[in-house]
Structures are given as structure tokens and as C-alpha cells.
Amino acid sequence: MDVCLGRRDMVVKHIQRKLQEKSEKHTAELHKLGLIAAKVELPPNVHVLPSTPQFLGMNTILQSPETQQDDFVFYFDRLASILIERALDMTQYIPTSVETPQGNKYLGLNPLGTVSAVAILRGGSCLETALKRSIPDCITGRVLIQTNDASQEPELHYLKLPPRLEEHTSVLLLDPQMSSGGAALMAVRVLLDHGVQESRIVFVTCAAGETGLKRLTAVFPKINVIVGRIEEEGEPRWMEKRYFGC
Template sequence: MVDYSLPSQCQLLEQNSQLKALMTIIRAKDTSRADFIFYADRIIRLLVEEGLNHLPVVDKTVKTPTGADYNGIDFKGRICGVSIMRAGEAMEQGLRDCCRSVRIGKILIQRDEETHQPKLYYAKLPKDIESRYVLLLDPMLATGGSAMQAVQVLLDNNVREDRIIFLNLISAPEGIDAFVKRYPQIKIITGEIDGGLDDNKYIVPGVGDFGCRYFGTD
């Protein structure tokens, strides 16, 4: 991990040997697409599981087959996922694996390669999204521009800022700082933090174009 003071709104996954080995595989340029997908999916599952840990809960007592009571908990409120297309769509199955029949919205934001500024092209969200907790999905947090515009779309659809949790695999300090400054109530959960951005605003050392590597396009 780089020498970076992590904002309180941002949480790293536990930096253990398993995660480091998975990250090493997906970062290698000679990793096959099949392996990239398999090991990226494992990291995504870890992110989703951690994201669910940050949802509010209420007490719930159930009866076990022995006839005894078990004092447990249940999630408070309903959730949905929102993927920032196209790379964010790679994270949808990981969410479905953890949350059966979860509703998933989509936002398409693309970066102008000359200005590096994000532009909104498409948004389709669950009609009742304002009543749900939202897991925002995007593998990479570089400048933060696309993520911040996606959040603005959610806010415009009456989603409360404190009900959004942003999940990503790899992030740059510049993106984290910009994001938390603009949206201080949103929790970010990330797998690793890289050194920074290059002149083209890509994360270094990064993973390359995550969407292209995952979906097999150039």
C-alpha cells in the first residue's frame, strides 16, 4: 500500500496474503482473460460481502429446529445495486451471488479522452430507488469524475447520500480525495490504493482497462 492517509469515509479490504495474491494475478499483463475474470470475481465477492457489513440491521429472533430461540439480526431496509457501465457491470454477478433477486440499475458515463471530463449518456434505475440502500459498483476509482457524476444521478433521484456505499477494486488517492470532499457521507470500500495517476489520468500501476480485459474487447 502507498503512503497515504486514508479518509475516515474510505475503508480498505483486509490487506492479507489472499487479497495480495488475487491482485497480483489480475494486474499481470499476461494473465489470460479466463483467469482475469475468475480472480477478479473473487475480489468482487470480497468487496460485496464487506459492503453488506455496512448496512444497518435490526434485532430478530427466530425459532431453531430444536425449539429454542436464537437472537440474531436482519438487514434494515432493502438494497439495490447500480453499476457504472461498462466496467461496473462486471461486478453485478458478485452482488447477485450474495443477494438473491437483487435489483440492479445502470448508469452510462464515458470520459472524454481529450478533456478527461465525464459525460452522462444513459441512466436506468429501479423506480423505488429512493427507498433503498444503494451499492454503487465500479472497479476503478481514478479521477473520481465518473463516480461523482453517477452519485449526482442518484441524488437527483432522491437517494439519500448516507444510503450509498461505493465499491471498487483499485483506487487512486486523487480520486478518493475528490470524491470524499464532494460527498462526505458516502462510504467507499476499496481493495487496494495505487500510487496515483499518469498524464492520461489512468491509475498506475493499475490493471489496464478493466472492462476490456473482463469482457474481452479492445
């Protein structure tokens, strides 16, 4: 019995050591990416919304601690709708023509295929109201990625993706805030592992740190990123708490 317990302890310690080595390697790689990112400009596939008076006004309301939750949700949904509509500019379309009620021909565009979305829980759910207003029949999926407090590594806890996701022409990846980029990196990796082409992924976020954006696009240079504003480095997540009231 003592021999069995000793062997089990050895196995447990071996696994713990390997996990610790993996954690240290991951942290070192993120740090290395941060050093590289600090030396480069934001690439052209990062699309920051212009700071129009309307956009600045909505962000002022959202940032104010005096804003009531009902007002916060209303203006957040407005801002999120702008982000989703901008993301749809990144999807693929094909030329088409229709006959108007006046009998004229209108040359326009139709979506090339299916546009779906995957929300990074729980924050990504904040963007789904705006998503459904823009694409009422949008197919959606979920991933739950949380940061381990001890290792500061992102961990995948839940995954539910739409069937045949790899056949969709565009997949919107939704998360209202991004700091280090760890969760976004893992979420994109999950989509790639399920057959989604990198160039078909559009990451949508209301606010992101510049270093996190550079890390994400350094690892995945073919994705498009739609971001509302660049926030201070290391800003804690707060949008989903204000949105859901808890």
C-alpha cells in the first residue's frame, strides 16, 4: 500500500511540475509578445472607430459612475450596434441586382454566405442584443474562458459552437473588453482548431489595451479586429458588471 501511495505521489508531483513548466512558458511567451508589440504600430487590420462627437458622447455616458443601469444598457447597445455594423463591412458580399417597385434596376450586394458569432462568456453576451438587431437570425455559439488567479493563464471551461462552423463565410468573435489578449488568443485558437479560416474571423470589442491588440494580431495577422476605443493598459473588466448589474 505504501509503495502504491508513493508512486501515486510521484505521478501527481510530476504532473504538477509539468503544469508549472507550461504555465511559466506561457507567461514568458506573453511577456515576449508584449516586448515585441511595444515596438510596432497597430496594423491596418485593427479598425478603431473614429472619435465622432456622437461616439465620444456615448462613451462619456458609459464611463460616468452616475449613469443608471437602464441608461447604461441603452447606450451600450447603441455603441455595440455600431461595432457590429462595422464588423459586417469585413464580411464577404457578391454583386446582385433587384427590380425596385418603380421598375428600375438597382445594382447592390448580397452576403456571400452565412455570418455567425461566438461570444466569449460572460462579457460577450453584452453584445448579443446589438447582434440580433443587426442579424436577427444569426447563429451563435459560446466559449467560457477564465483567467487562473494563480497562474494568470486563460483556461477553457466551456465550449458550444454551431455545427459546420468551418463553412461559414464570417465568424464574429465577441468580447466587450480586452486587456492582455490572453482570452482572445485562446478563443481564436479554438476557432482555428475547429476548422475556421483565420481570415474569416472578425474580433469585436468595445475597448482594448494597445498591447493586447498587438499581441493578438502578431499571432493571428489575418484576422480583422473592430475596436471602439483604446483603453489604459491593465484596465480591469467592468463593462459586463455594469451591463448586467452584478
